[in-house]
Amino acid sequence: MTQNENYNLLLLAGDGIGPEAMKEVKKIIAWLNDNTSATYSYDEDYIGGCAYDAYGTPLADETITKAKQSDAVILGAVGGPKWDGKTDYDLRPEAGLLKIRKELGLFANLRPAIVFDALVDASSLKPELVKGLDILIVRELTGGVYFGEPRGIETLENGERRGFNTQVYTTSEIRRIAEVAFDMAKKRGSFVTSCEKANVMESGVLWREEVTKLHKESHSDIRLEHMYADNCAMQLCRAPKQFDVIVTDNLFGDILSDEAAMLTGSLGMLPSASLGATDTQGSRHALYEPVHGSAPDIAGQNKANPLATILSFAMALRYSLHQGDYADLLEQAVQNVLNAGIRTADIAEAQHTAIGTSEMGDAVIKQLNISLENSKVA
Ligand code: NAD
Numbered sequence: 001m002t003q004n005e006n007y008n009l010l011l012l013a014g015d016g017i018g019p020e021a022m023k024e025v026k027k028i029i030a031w032l033n034d035n036t037s038a039t040y041s042y043d044e045d046y047i048g049g050c051a052y053d054a055y056g057t058p059l060a061d062e063t064i065t066k067a068k069q070s071d072a073v074i075l076g077a078v079g080g081p082k083w084d085g086k087t088d089y090d091l092r093p094e095a096g097l098l099k100i101r102k103e104l105g106l107f108a109n110l111r112p113a114i115v116f117d118a119l120v121d122a123s124s125l126k127p128e129l130v131k132g133l134d135i136l137i138v139r140e141l142t143g144g145v146y147f148g149e150p151r152g153i154e155t156l157e158n159g160e161r162r163g164f165n166t167q168v169y170t171t172s173e174i175r176r177i178a179e180v181a182f183d184m185a186k187k188r189g190s191f192v193t194s195c196e197k198a199n200v201m202e203s204g205v206l207w208r209e210e211v212t213k214l215h216k217e218s219h220s221d222i223r224l225e226h227m228y229a230d231n232c233a234m235q236l237c238r239a240p241k242q243f244d245v246i247v248t249d250n251l252f253g254d255i256l257s258d259e260a261a262m263l264t265g266s267l268g269m270l271p272s273a274s275l276g277a278t279d280t281q282g283s284r285h286a287l288y289e290p291v292h293g294s295a296p297d298i299a300g301q302n303k304a305n306p307l308a309t310i311l312s313f314a315m316a317l318r319y320s321l322h323q324g325d326y327a328d329l330l331e332q333a334v335q336n337v338l339n340a341g342i343r344t345a346d347i348a349e350a351q352h353t354a355i356g357t358s359e360m361g362d363a364v365i366k367q368l369n370i371s372l373e374n375s376k377v378a
Pocket residue numbers: 017076077078079080081094097267268289290291292293294295296297298303304305306308346
């Protein structure tokens with residue numbers, strides 16, 4: 001299918017259901033090693049609560065070094081009640097997640113919202129509105145109002161308190177996230193919708209001007225539309241299939257990506273990718289993780305749906321490992337599993353008998369084997 005290549009991954013399974021879901025990813029990796037020309041080796045380490053237990057910190061420096069040396073990091077989930085009482089914010093599991101994103105310079109968050117035909121009824125929208133939905137939200141992750149200075153809470157002379165944050169973007173920050181969106185659109189439906197609030201915010205005016213400029217300079221083959229973020233929120237509920245790639249800032253992206261995710265109705269199915277800047281050799285740091293958390297309520301019970309983590313690995317194949325064919329193969333295997341009525345409890349309906357995490361992984365492998373057999377016959 002593709003040329004022979006060797007790839008080096010770092011698997012950070014984390015807490016809760018993370019290790020169970022990652023075990024199923026390892027089955028896929030073993031299958032790819034046995035059945036394709038590419039070779040995937042991996043190292044494993046701790047992040048989150050388990051890293052605190054092992055190393056006294058939610059992310060050790062050695063783990064960061066390994067992450068920087070890998071072709072891609074695949075992450076499970078972090079957090080759980082065991083560590084909830086920690087008052088030192090830097091020692092909480094979530095601090096490990098924020099730190100790895102910062103250390104790898106991951107400024108672009110990619111959240112696909114795909115509705116698999118077999119799960120069309122899981123959406124809260126009418127089936128005809130979401131059937132075949134396949135959109136991608138590209139969110140700026142390291143700038144904007146979450147990081148802008150000045151910020152704080154102060155007491156005014158009249159005794160009132162005042163809370164303030166600063167929405168701030170530079171041209172280079174806007175251009176690099178827009179560049180990612182145009183690149184993604186090229187591989188998909190060649191259409192980008194850029195969202196801001198240029199009607200009321202200067203930072204939005206600059207955003208619109210810079211995206212337009214970049215589009216004219218180097219991406220005029222892609223269709224570009226601008227939309228106010230509040231209108232985008234409405235359009236996502238009204239007619240979500242009008243979109244292909246949506247690019248937006250950190251704050252609006254936080255909200256719009258959650259809204260888009262919920263159009264699919266199933267947390268256990270949603271992958272994500274976070275990408276850093278491209279270096280001179282054309283490679284970039286990248287982290288792939290499911291959107292869901294560590295689900296402590298079902299951890300260790302073989303009940304978790306591993307498909308979001310498996311689909312995150314498919315994104316790694318596509319965006320970091322240059323193995324789009326294998327990503328397609330894996331996504332198709334997941335689709336076939338769902339079409340066959342195979343479900344974990346979170347996506348099962350009355351007519352289904354729910355299976356466990358490891359059985360779901362096995363079902364994906366079975367579909368991969370069927371595709372392999374079919375390709376030999378063809
Ligand atoms: P959650 O996503 O872990 O769980 C929400 C609900 O969805 C739970 O009922 C859970 O059982 C279910 N669920 C989630 N993923 C599932 C899957 N793959 N298969 C089947 N069911 C699934 O969110 P939460 O309960 O708000 O948070 C639990 C912990 O996870 C907290 O410590 C939180 O801080 C952490 N968290 C981590 C991340 C991350 O690692 N990126 C993201 C969100 C929450």
